[in-house]
């Protein structure tokens with residue numbers, strides 16, 4: 144069934160706050176302070192703020208609806224899609240199973256090909272390694288290929304502290320960086336911005352960061368892209384060090400692969416003298432041939448393309464061609480903890496395609512930043528708490544709210560190219576939250592009280608029957624008319640439900656009471672006249 | 687064939703007419719049905735909120751009450767999916783903790799025999815035309831748990847399409863979640879309501895007089911929003927349409 148697009152609000156361009164004088168960084172250094180996710184409130188509160196932003200919702204709804212429809216078409220072209228998903232999941236499971244041996248194999252292959260491998264336990268170690276390498280090469284700026292791993296460790300911030308400017312070169316990341324903003328989508332980090340906003344950002348900020356945008360810049364995508372091209376070209380030609388992430392690393396050959404759509408990544412990967420790649424340890428694939436599966440799964444899931452526009456692969460260093468020094472930083476940063484949880488570890492199969500974000504009805508309405516992490520949407524809700532150590536110790540309230548940021552509708556699982564059972568992991572993590580948070584004597588949370596009472600009642604049918612009679616009486620007292628309870632004030636969860644929703648009054652007679660009275664004896668089975676006339680149509684062979 | 691009805695706790699209390707409809711429908715189709723009075727709740731709300739230990743007695747109760755029946759039919763696809771997918775998880779944890787070592791085996795006996803109503807009608811009884819008449823325009827909401835977790839496919843639509851006089855209309859974004867999500871509806875009330883209001887707009891756009899589904903829980907949420915806004919759309923469980931009106935009502 145095809146559905147017409149929801150009606151969209153017209154997007155009135157709204158003036159952005161003018162730059163504060165003196166707030167910009169000095170030349171060669173981008174922007175300070177760089178915004179971070181620290182201080183994001185727990186999900187329900189962050190979501191409420193995001194929901195109130197009607198323009199954000201309109202931008203998101205339009206963007207996700209478009210990507211969703213395109214992905215569905217691209218996937219429907221393949222009649223072996225399910226087999227590809229199974230293969231993808233199986234290969235990644237093999238990686239997780241053999242991770243230590245495969246990492247050592249990768250290290251050997253990269254080293255043999257002239258690269259240098261570094262091991263980083265956490266963000267601080269990884270940042271220190273990258274900073275040291277940049278300094279050793281006497282550079283004060285780096286160009287960056289879009290990378291989730293470097294955002295996870297807040298590398299740009301660490302480099303800025305060391306006086307090194309990090310220039311994002313992915314178009315959307317550039318918009319986010321120039322807008323002093325935070326990304327809100329894995330693949331389309333500026334999904335919350337529309338064209339008019341982007342023009343404003345370019346006109347105001349490009350001059351402060353390098354080549355200015357033309358004065359007569361319009362919001363035509365072609366003109367915006369051209370302004371970005373010219374601005375970035377200057378940086379590509381000047382930079383001596385590049386920093387990238389990795390989509391895949393082949394243990395067998397030591398090859399690193401980066402897939403992207405714009406070609407800006409390709410410029411970073413080939414022009415500078417030094418290339419530093421930061422990758423999570425789960426990005427491995429055992430064999431070269433495994434790319435066959437993933438280079439089919441990823442583009443169709445991510446951008447709805449049959450084939451990825453720019454796939455860059457390199458193995459160590461090639462004399463006279465491309466960067467002459469290559470450093471690979473292998474990042475753990477909580478991944479070993481994730482691996483230790485038999486249910487939660489499937490989150491490490493993720494290839495960051497963002498298909499789960501685009502189909503998520505919660506993400507579509509609240510956007511990425513409400514998740515308070517570089518990993519938003521359904522994958523963020525299961526990955527962030529695990530990376531922050533929920534398996535081992537209690538976590539802060541914001542982190543603990545993430546596994547609840549889902550209606551468990553299952554749309555994410557349906558599209559995930561590596562078949563991560565996101566709803567299954569969500570309820571698993573909810574159990575971790577409940578288990579870990581009652582530490583010592585504590586004041587019970589309201590939901591704990593409500594569910595505690597409910598389970599006490601439900602354990603005995605007799606208690607349920609009494610509760611039903613009590614509810615029936617109480618319900619009829621508060622029901623106004625038409626047997627419905629309207630706006631009711633009270634503590635959570637009463638307030639939360641009745642803010643916008645009515646509820647039918649509990650029935651005068653519960654089902655159980657009806658059955659006891661007449662149901663058992665067959666009342667209700669006496670066919671009415673109309674039913675009698677049609678009864679003959681019930682099949683004779685009904686068992 | 688001995689068939690038991692698992693009515694689901696919230697139907698028992700808030701929507702007893704749904705349980706009565708299932709009884710009426712099955713009896714009309716010549717299928718006797720029993721209501722074992724020991725039943726309470728499948729534990730879904732507790733499980734989905736993370737209160738796993740609280741589920742153990744509920745799962746133990748469920749297998750005790752429904753052991754020995756050839757089939758258990760329920761008008762809640764969401765409870766059916768809890769039983770078929772997650773009772774085994776609860777049982778495994780209870781066994782691992784040493785609380786109840788034989789619970790997994792008992793669950794394996796009972797859980798596969800639990801059917802959502804449309805599955806029971808189509809797969810077990812082999813009926814798609816139940817001989818009902820309902821001369822109204824109807825939109826069908828394929829709930830997430832029925833479609834994605836349970837995999838009922840188009841069984842409900844086939845049953846509805848065979849109802850005399852019923853016009854099934856297309857609803858935009860039918861497969862999108864309505865935002866109920868159990869305790870999500872109150873833990874993340876703002877997001878839940880935002881999702882629900884988009885669903886309400888789709889229901890109204892469909893022009894249907896009646897919205898139906900195989901889960902009263904989603905209908906409670908969508909219906910609560912419709913009612914608060916005074917929208918002229920009735921919500922009815924599919925069983926009520928298939929069973930036809932009650933005697934004297």
Ligand code: SF4
Pocket residue numbers: 444492493494495496497498499500522555558559560561562563
């Ligand atoms: S969880 Fe699956 S769908 Fe979501 S980004 Fe990762 S691979 Fe893609």
